[in-house]
Amino acid sequence: MSILYIVLPLAVVLAVIAVSAFCWAVRRGQFDDLDSPAWRMLDDDDTTRG
Template sequence: MSILYVLIPLALVLLIVAVAAFFWAVRNGQFDDLDSPAYRILLDDDTHPPAEKDRPQRREGSGDDG
């Protein structure tokens, strides 16, 4: 029975922390747009070619030149 004197205040403190975290997330815009991040991965933007350093290097004399 004496454990309830510890668990009830601990549960209330955890509840207050969870509610505060939720309101902090809402205030900072975490729930503003829930749909577009899921679709952003599907949209491929290939407007810029890869940089020169990212391209694979061609080796001289690979044997397919003729």
């Protein structure tokens, strides 16, 4: 069972990675506007991004 010494810290590290990914997304403003992007992805003709 000594594998626990590796697996347990690994689980914690995974959790830290997940939380940091979420924080990164929040800081980039990905959760600020929850309505528009859902529609924006349906626009398929041209792109307006510069």
